[in-house]
Amino acid sequence: MSSVPGTGARPSARTPPHPAGLFITFEGGDGVGKTTQAALLEEWLTDAGRTVVRTREPGGTEVGVLIRDIVLHHRGEVSARAEALLYAADRAHHVATLVRPALARGDVVIQDRYLDSSVAYQGAGRVLGTQEVRDLSLWATEGLLPDLTVLLDLDPATARARLDADDKPFDRLEAEKEHFHARVREEFLALADAEPERFLVLDASRPAVDLAAAVRERVELLLHAA
Ligand code: TYD
Numbered sequence: 651m652s653s654v655p656g657t658g659a660r661p662s663a664r665t666p667p668h669p670a671g672l673f674i675t676f677e678g679g680d681g682v683g684k685t686t687q688a689a690l691l692e693e694w695l696t697d698a699g700r701t702v703v704r705t706r707e708p709g710g711t712e713v714g715v716l717i718r719d720i721v722l723h724h725r726g727e728v729s730a731r732a733e734a735l736l737y738a739a740d741r742a743h744h745v746a747t748l749v750r751p752a753l754a755r756g757d758v759v760i761q762d763r764y765l766d767s768s769v770a771y772q773g774a775g776r777v778l779g780t781q782e783v784r785d786l787s788l789w790a791t792e793g794l795l796p797d798l799t800v801l802l803d804l805d806p807a808t809a810r811a812r813l814d815a816d817d818k819p820f821d822r823l824e825a826e827k828e829h830f831h832a833r834v835r836e837e838f839l840a841l842a843d844a845e846p847e848r849f850l851v852l853d854a855s856r857p858a859v860d861l862a863a864a865v866r867e868r869v870e871l872l873l874h875a876a
Pocket of ligand 1: 680706707708722737762763764765767768769771772821823824
């Protein structure tokens with residue numbers, strides 16, 4: 651790699667940060683209520699006159715829908731590393747074709763799951779290594795990190811009871827055992843501890859309206875700071 655003239659420093663591998671938009675992600679285990687909170691935030695921001703792009707991973711693009719089908723519904727084995735790469739491939743395409751263009755237009759992107767899910771599920775859950783999996787996603791996205799990540803924290807047993815009540819068949823990840831989901835939760839909390847300025851951690855057992863109010867309060871601060 652060449653160096654920046656006169657400094658000896660290596661040029662940054664990262665593309666410039668998004669100039670005008672706001673990138674907000676929702677994270678947490680399965681069954682914690684991310685989709686509900688994302689929808690409530692979208693409604694509030696739209697009413698306030700903002701242009702919102704609501705999306706998700708895996709499956710936020712046409713290519714992503716195909717990847718989602720493999721990674722969540724393939725009946726045979728998918729090796730752990732292949733799984734991590736599939737999520738990263740979905741993310742690379744999603745960020746390049748949908749998320750970055752929206753942020754460049756100045757839109758608010760509200761996204762159900764992002765790279766923290768890979769770190770928690772593949773890095774910790776599948777024990778592939780949290781740093782390696784984070785680095786893979788940072789490469790895939792050219793270093794794009796959210797402005798805000800809302801972590802909806804819930805103990806896996808309560809989340810599982812909510813999913814059971816939904817009566818939908820479990821996907822490959824949801825079907826994992828309790829200790830897998832315990833590792834995922836622990837990693838999400840560790841990620842939030844490591845980056846308190848990016849994360850808002852909320853107790854997902856609280857009523858949805860209270861959670862939505864807490865999210866709005868934090869987003870308002872970001873909008874005013876922008
Ligand atoms: P999600 O779309 O939230 O599930 P649902 O449609 O059932 O609400 O996520 C699908 C699953 O993919 C979920 O179990 C978590 C998992 N996942 C990973 O393991 N790694 C990742 O990087 C992402 C984005 C999701």
